Amino acid sequence: MDFTPTEEQAAARDLAARIFGDLATHERLSAAGTGGDAELWKALCAAGLMGAVAETGLLGLVLLLEEQGRTTAQVPFAASGVYGLLAVAAHGSPEQRERLLPGIGDGTVVVCGAVSPPSPVRATDSGRLSGAVPVVPWLRDATHVLVADDRRRLWLVRTVDARCEPVELTAPWSAGRLTLEGTPGERLGERLGAGTVRERDGHTEGVHADVLATARTAFAGLQAGVCAGSLARAVEHTNTREQFGRPLATKQAVQLRAADAYLDTEAIRVTAYEAAWRRDEGLPYVTHALTAAWWASEAGRRVVHTGQHLHGGTGADLEHPVHRHFLWGRQLDAYLGCGDEVLQELGELLVRGEGGA
Template identity: 80%
Template structure:
């Protein structure tokens, strides 16, 4: 395994760090409330960072999301790249790729996702979907939503044709409630004259492994829309994509929280000595650093494996477990090391706390993720 960024990945990461650092300021974040920063989103798209994900792969996206997490920038970067660009590029038909991918890249098309609640949506009639998903992140910004039905088939739904109600979360994710009542949906990967891909195949199984590209060239071609046939495990692939990407976002949130705590404890003195000189503070910070690195390296591994065309579903679960279990420990530590200041709802570190807890919930609490991973181990479906 080699997680060293390519020249293109490093350049995209550095550009993202500069844009997020310049525009995602505490004042702008406070002004946005629970909404998104439209100007920042336009800047990211104009810089080509969303479109670049098709070339720099999932590992490149994780690097970009780390930079977003450090500043808790309020833009639908992860959602639109995972549920939109990467999902359509890998599993959409040629016509869908040609129609949707350019718009996702320039920001005129924004895609959110509601695939974890697969049992909540069903196909009532041909191409007509019904069901309710209580919370969909970035729904208020989305032009499309990628939903999974009770047969784990993926559909793109236009938000203009669905019921979308704002939901106020503690974390400002422009979330909404999605209501489908005979709403028309576009089956991802479906086109005239093609049969539906098999559903219910778990990533890592014999059938799924047979469909996976063997090397980087084929994987890159898939990400950029070079493959005609969808994977038989499209639902599992997109779910693992989301777990890996949002774990990368959590790594950035934790790194940002810890950086603020280090700055605070070095600058705040007690009895003539900085708080950072106290052993208890050092131990808490060291544990938080190790947790953050564990989130980062497991997200890198899962992303690298997908870019290499290797099975990665259980690696994505591992990354999600670290992001959920360790992530909430880190953001609690970041707030705790600020002392009374950390209880101030207007302090920047509080945003990291909220984001860390929201990502913990979005990825699934640690025990749930661990049970799913354990079930795969017991069933012998763990890939290597």
């Protein structure tokens, strides 16, 4: 395994860091409220960062999402990158790729996802979908939503054809409730046939399993950035805040909490890198994606709690920047799934010998 970024991946990461650093400021994030930052999204896509994911792969996307997580920038980069660009590029028909990928790359097409099982959506063979998904992150910013039905088939639905109602989450992710009432859907890769699978070193993975594992890996990478940002703020605070004439950072208890948070953050990062690298190399990676999701859920929660705790009373201020990291960390914990549930799914796959264990 070699997680060293390629020249293209490193260049994209550095450019993303500059754009997020310049535009995702505390003042702009506070002004955005619970909505997305349209100006920042336009700047990212104009710089070619979303389109670059087609070349840099899932590992490249994870690197970009780390930079987003450091600033908690309110743009649907993870959602559109996973459920849009990577899903269509890997599993879309030639016609779908030609029609959709340019728009996803330039940001005029934004795709969010409702693919986690079990699905409340039923679909007819003619492509009419019915059911309601209570929470879909970034639905309010999306032009399309990738929906899994109860048979784990994937459908692209235009949001203008569905009923979308705003829903507020712990983190400001422009979420919504999706209601489908005989809504037309377009089967992802339908021209490739209903049995479409992806070959990986002698293993086959269903389209749904591949997209779900890709999402888990990408959002774990986002959590790595959220945790790194929270820890960086805590380190800065404890180095400058004094108690009894000495910086808080000189206290052994503070050092131990920060060290544990650092190790947790690195565990999230390296497991996300491994899962992403394996996908890009065409290797089985479903169990590795679950491992990354577990670390992001369990360790991520610990890190953002530590970041807030090390700020002392300041961490209780809802307007302080570190509180936004806390909210994002807890939202990602919930989105990736309860740690025990993820661990159970991983264990079941290992027992069956599936997922490239």
